[in-house]
Amino acid sequence: MRATLLRYGSVFAVIAILLLGVVAYQLRATADDELPRVQLNANNIGPRQIEDLTSKSVPRDYALAWQTMEQALNQNQPGLLDGYFTGFAKQDLTQRVNSQIKSGLHTRYTDRGHQLDALFYSPAGDAMELRDHAQVDIQVLDGDKVIYDQPVTAEYMVLMTPGADRWLVRQLQAVNGTKP
Amino acid sequence: MRTLRTVAFIFLAAGSLAASEIHPPAQATAGKAITIQTSGSGDATFYLIGPAIASKSKVQAGSDISVDSDELQQAGRYIAILCASDGCTSADFFVTPAAANRLSFLVHPSRVPVGTANGISAVAFVHDNFQNLVLKPEPVTFSIMPNNEKPVSATRPSQNGVAWVRLTSARKEGPTKLGASIGHADEIRVVEQVAADACNLRIKADREKKDFEIETDPVHDCAGNPVPDGTVVSFTESDSAGKTTVDVPIKRGIAKIDMPIDGRAKITVASGVVTGNELEVSGQ
Numbered sequence: 001m002r003a004t005l006l007r008y009g010s011v012f013a014v015i016a017i018l019l020l021g022v023v024a025y026q027l028r029a030t031a032d033d034e035l036p037r038v039q040l041n042a043n044n045i046g047p048r049q050i051e052d053l054t055s056k057s058v059p060r061d062y063a064l065a066w067q068t069m070e071q072a073l074n075q076n077q078p079g080l081l082d083g084y085f086t087g088f089a090k091q092d093l094t095q096r097v098n099s100q101i102k103s104g105l106h107t108r109y110t111d112r113g114h115q116l117d118a119l120f121y122s123p124a125g126d127a128m129e130l131r132d133h134a135q136v137d138i139q140v141l142d143g144d145k146v147i148y149d150q151p152v153t154a155e156y157m158v159l160m161t162p163g164a165d166r167w168l169v170r171q172l173q174a175v176n177g178t179k180p
Numbered sequence: 181m182r183t184l185r186t187v188a189f190i191f192l193a194a195g196s197l198a199a200s201e202i203h204p205p206a207q208a209t210a211g212k213a214i215t216i217q218t219s220g221s222g223d224a225t226f227y228l229i230g231p232a233i234a235s236k237s238k239v240q241a242g243s244d245i246s247v248d249s250d251e252l253q254q255a256g257r258y259i260a261i262l263c264a265s266d267g268c269t270s271a272d273f274f275v276t277p278a279a280a281n282r283l284s285f286l287v288h289p290s291r292v293p294v295g296t297a298n299g300i301s302a303v304a305f306v307h308d309n310f311q312n313l314v315l316k317p318e319p320v321t322f323s324i325m326p327n328n329e330k331p332v333s334a335t336r337p338s339q340n341g342v343a344w345v346r347l348t349s350a351r352k353e354g355p356t357k358l359g360a361s362i363g364h365a366d367e368i369r370v371v372e373q374v375a376a377d378a379c380n381l382r383i384k385a386d387r388e389k390k391d392f393e394i395e396t397d398p399v400h401d402c403a404g405n406p407v408p409d410g411t412v413v414s415f416t417e418s419d420s421a422g423k424t425t426v427d428v429p430i431k432r433g434i435a436k437i438d439m440p441i442d443g444r445a446k447i448t449v450a451s452g453v454v455t456g457n458e459l460e461v462s463g464q
Contacts, residue, residue, distance in 0.1 A: 157340065
C-alpha cells in the first residue's frame with residue numbers, strides 16, 4: 001500500500017514539475033511579447049506644441065522600439081531593429097547585437113516601465129527630443145550562464161524622427177543611472 | 181611561535197582566496213582609452229558591455245585591463261564584468277561625450293515665399309566626433325548668407341544638445357545660404373526664396389478676329405519679384421449664359437488666353453486668393 005502511494009506520488013510530482021516548467025516558459029514568452037509601459041509628459045515641450053495624434057503615437061512607438069530592442073538583444077537578431085530604429089541608434093544597436101553573437105553573449109531585459117518627458121519638438125515637426133526615466137532589470141548571459149543580473153534605473157536622452165507611418169528612435173543615449 | 185605561524189598562514193590563505201573585484205573609473209570620455217583595475221588571482225574572463233559593444237576576453241585577475249579607445253566611442257552606460265573561479269563581479273561606468281565638433285543641421289522649408297515672418301526654421305543637434313549628443317550647453321553660430329549681401333550671424337547656446345532659430349525670409353527672391361557652426365563643423369543649407377502671392381494682378385483684352393485675347397500684365401508679388409512660371413491664374417467669364425472659368429499657368433511672366441465671347445461679358449482674373457481687375461467686353 002505504502003509502495004503504491006510512493007509510486008503514484010512520484011509520478012504526480014514529475015507531472016507537476018513538467019507542468020510548472022511549461023507555465024514558467026509560457027510566462028517568459030508572454031513577458032517577451034508584452035509592450036513596455038510608457039508614460040509621456042509633454043507639458044514642457046517646445047517650441048512646437050505636440051499634436052493630439054503625435055502625443056499618442058510617440059509613446060506607442062517608443063514602447064515598440066524598446067520591445068524590439070529587448071527582443072533583438074535577447075535573441076541576437078539584428079533584423080528586429082529595422083522596425084523602430086534608424087540612424088545612429090540602429091547602427092550602434094546592430095553593432096552591439098553582432099558583437100554579442102561573436103562573443104556568445106545575450107542580454108535579457110525585464111522592463112519595469114518608462115517615464116518619458118518631451119523636451120523639444122522642432123518648429124517643422126521633424127524631430128523630437130525626450131528624456132526617458134527607465135526602470136529595467138538587466139541580465140547578461142554567456143551562453144546559459146548568468147554573468148550579470150541587476151535592477152537598473154537609467155536616464156536616456158532620446159531623439160525621435162517621424163517615418164512614413166511611425167516615429168523612429170534615431171538616438172538613444174544613456175546619460176545617468178543608478179542601481180536602486 | 182607556532183601560533184604566529186598559524187595566524188600568518190591563515191592570513192596568506194585568506195589573501196589568496198579573496199574574491200575578485202573590478203574597479204573601472206566612474207566616468208570616461210568617448211574615444212579615450214581607460215585602464216580597469218582588478219583584484220584577485222588566477223585565470224578570469226573579462227566582459228565589456230556597452231551601447232555598441234559586447235566583448236569577452238581572457239585576463240588574469242589582479243592585473244590591470246586596458247580598454248582601447250575604439251571600444252569606448254559611444255557615450256552611455258557600460259558594464260565591466262570579471263568572472264573568475266570564485267564567481268562573477270561587475271561594475272558600471274559612464275562614458276560621456278567628447279568635445280562638440282559635429283552638427284546635424286535641419287532647415288525647413290527648402291522653398292519659402294519672400295517676406296514670410298518666421299517662415300524658416302533652423303535646428304542644430306550638437307554631436308562629438310563619434311556622433312554622441314553633447315548635452316552640456318555649447319554656443320552654436322547660425323548665419324545667413326544672402327546673395328550679394330553681407331552675411332548676418334547670431335549665436336545661440338544649445339540646450340540638451342539642441343540649438344534652434346526661426347528666421348524671416350528676405351524681401352528679394354533667390355537662393356540664400358543658411359549656416360550653423362561649432363568647433364570644426366560648418367554646415368550649410370540652401371533655401372530658395374520664391375516670389376510670394378501675386379499682387380496688383382491686371383488684365384487687358386484685345387480683339388482677335390472672333391475671339392478676345394485676354395492677357396495679364398507681367399505678374400509680380402508685392403515686393404516686385406516675378407511670380408514663377410507655372411503658377412496658375414484663373415480667368416472667369418460671366419455672361420447671360422452663365423459663368424466659365426479657365427485656369428492658365430503663367431508662361432514667361434504672363435498668363436494669356438483666347439476667349440470666344442458672344443454679347444456682353446465680364447472677365448475677372450484671380451491667382452490663389454488674390455483677385456485682379458475686371459473687364460467688360462462686348463462680342464459680336
